[in-house]
Amino acid sequence: MAYSDKVLDHYENPRNVGTLDKNDPNVGTGMVGAPACGDVMKLMIKVNDAGIIEDAKFKTYGCGSAIASSSLVTEWLKGKTVDEAYAIKNSAIAEELALPPVKIHCSVLAEDAIKAAVADIKAKQLAKASA
Amino acid sequence: MTDNYFELFGLTPSFNIELATFETNFRKIQSASHPDRFVTGTAAEKLSAMQLATLANEAYQTLKSPANRAKYLLELQGITAISDTNTAMPTDFLMQQMEWREALEDAKAAKDIFALEQLHAEIQSDGKALQANLIDLLDIKKDYSTATDATRKLIFIDKVCADINKAIEHLDN
Numbered sequence: 343m344a345y346s347d348k349v350l351d352h353y354e355n356p357r358n359v360g361t362l363d364k365n366d367p368n369v370g371t372g373m374v375g376a377p378a379c380g381d382v383m384k385l386m387i388k389v390n391d392a393g394i395i396e397d398a399k400f401k402t403y404g405c406g407s408a409i410a411s412s413s414l415v416t417e418w419l420k421g422k423t424v425d426e427a428y429a430i431k432n433s434a435i436a437e438e439l440a441l442p443p444v445k446i447h448c449s450v451l452a453e454d455a456i457k458a459a460v461a462d463i464k465a466k467q468l469a470k471a472s473a
Numbered sequence: 474m475t476d477n478y479f480e481l482f483g484l485t486p487s488f489n490i491e492l493a494t495f496e497t498n499f500r501k502i503q504s505a506s507h508p509d510r511f512v513t514g515t516a517a518e519k520l521s522a523m524q525l526a527t528l529a530n531e532a533y534q535t536l537k538s539p540a541n542r543a544k545y546l547l548e549l550q551g552i553t554a555i556s557d558t559n560t561a562m563p564t565d566f567l568m569q570q571m572e573w574r575e576a577l578e579d580a581k582a583a584k585d586i587f588a589l590e591q592l593h594a595e596i597q598s599d600g601k602a603l604q605a606n607l608i609d610l611l612d613i614k615k616d617y618s619t620a621t622d623a624t625r626k627l628i629f630i631d632k633v634c635a636d637i638n639k640a641i642e643h644l645d646n
Contacts, residue, residue: 375567
């Protein structure tokens, strides 16, 4: 199957691969997996006190489309508020990368990873507020 | 003709299938539906033999793999174990996946076949434990909800094992 140029670009030069300190109270982690293909994705975001995402890193084990989807969202996330991040739809990711229908689930995985990371940081903030 | 894969091979739908019966009955259908037997047959006979051969192949591939067999058993119960929109898996399981994936990358980079084989054995043993669990969940307890979770895990495990085998083959060459 032919990948689009954008997928190839992110696949060959993935942005923001790596991890952040998971014990940092300002870091949220989202882990998701796609049983259909066995792909695993970890997304970490660092959020400042104003609620803006300052940094984002990912680690994805999966096909080119899954890697490209997570690489792309780390670029999109920086500078966004957590609520803006939460609103990112998989369709936007799929459209930007011109994913074929059989690879749409890779963009779903990236959207769910963002949602999981945001939920994690919100839970951490709540815990901090009530501490 | 039945379209239930288990019945096709004379098996009771279950996870713990009688492998000898499964293999023998598959070969029987294969030879009975072989095109060579229908050289002088009518068009309708040729067509129905071809359809039977195709169905038997599909059924064989599905039931042969434990993960696919579990998935199919769940389908017979009206449960879709695998959907594109369900990406939630237990966090500790995903962490384990990440660790295995990292170990795979490291061993690949170090061209360490021994480490790859060890990793493969470790993961296979988790896979075997899941399969034993699935016999209990699907055939005895009929706990389809827990069985769905176990099936999803088994698919991840198969994927990592397949990737490790690919890495070993690559290094062997």
